[in-house]
Amino acid sequence: MDLDSFFVSVERLRNSELNNIPLIIGGKSNRGVVASCSYEARQFGVKSAMPIRMAKMLCPHATILSGDMEQYSQHSRLVTEIIADHVPLFEKASIDEFYVDLTGMDRFYGCHQWAVELRQKVIKESGLPISFGLSVNKLIAKMGTNEGKPNGAIRVPVGHEKAFISPLSVRKIPMVGQKTYQTLSAMGVRTISTLQQIPRPLLEREFGRSGIVLHQKSHAIDHSLVTPYSEQKSASKEQTFQHDTIDVEYLKSKLVSMTEDLAYELRKQKKLTGCITVKIRYSDFNTVSKQQRIAYTSHEDVLIRIAKGIFDQLHDRRVLVRLIGIRFSHLVQGSFQIDLFEDNTKSLRLHEAKDLLRQKYGEQVVRRAVSLSKARM
Incomplete structure (x- = not known):
């Protein structure tokens, strides 16, 4: 099941005047990139990840919005809750895509009829268009969904996959x-x-x-399984200091370093996080933590800014700190570029180049100066 032009659909749900017109979601500057676009804009050749400047040339009369990941994340969670209430086993493959395992359903009710009713329920309760493809494996189901768009459904009977x-x-x-x-x-x-x-x-x-x-x-062969979705999946890092410290700048430099490492791990695994938790343990072993739900992202600039903000709210004692930690939770599959509305192509290339260097020479080969200065003193 795949929500059609998800970002565009959410914007149209909030403002009906955007219906039936070429609509582009992305950075408004000429150096920005297209995060999503309507089918009306696609008819002019506009597509995701295209530079905004080129999109404007192809479709000069398009309406361009900067996007709101908070809203998109909220609507994604709403659809997830609807599916979770009716499906015993499903996988959230990205912010707008789901795999549902209907094995055995044909003996009791009928897979196709059940899927049709689930799709109608999602549309009715969320207000968002969604397409589905029904087949014997994830590959053909996904390809069927893509062929069924926009707002359609395709069933590929057993034996007809190839x-x-x-x-x-x-x-x-x-x-x-x-x-x-x-x-x-x-x-x-x-x-x-x-x-x-x-x-x-x-x-x-x-x-x-x-x-x-x-x-x-x-040859339509795909043996991959539907991976059960769980909001509890997380990734974390923490550091216990050899000597307790009260140096706030040093603490923040360590927080930035750990956040940078975890963000890279997310991108490497093609995942996004929807929640950040910062933990502080003082020298008297009193431990405090604070979490914040966020728009799904793996963008280290965004994650570092939020982590430092949480730290500022949390650290309110003039007491030596023994340990600091950070955790990303509510992980879902997703693309790194999904939330880069304000990024330009130069910024995207910079992030991609940094990740390539890390993959080739190790995770420590390129780092932010703020995470190194204190460590080397």
């Missing part, structure tokens, strides 16, 4: 990005039906292990 995806472009396979598509195009492979005819050894030789997965997906 026939359903065969006429589609290889770009429709979830793992195929621009680089893979260019390589396949150079091989003369543009449709899945053609890809199905390519021997597995040839794909493996060209793409490595990804070639094996590509071969499987072209």
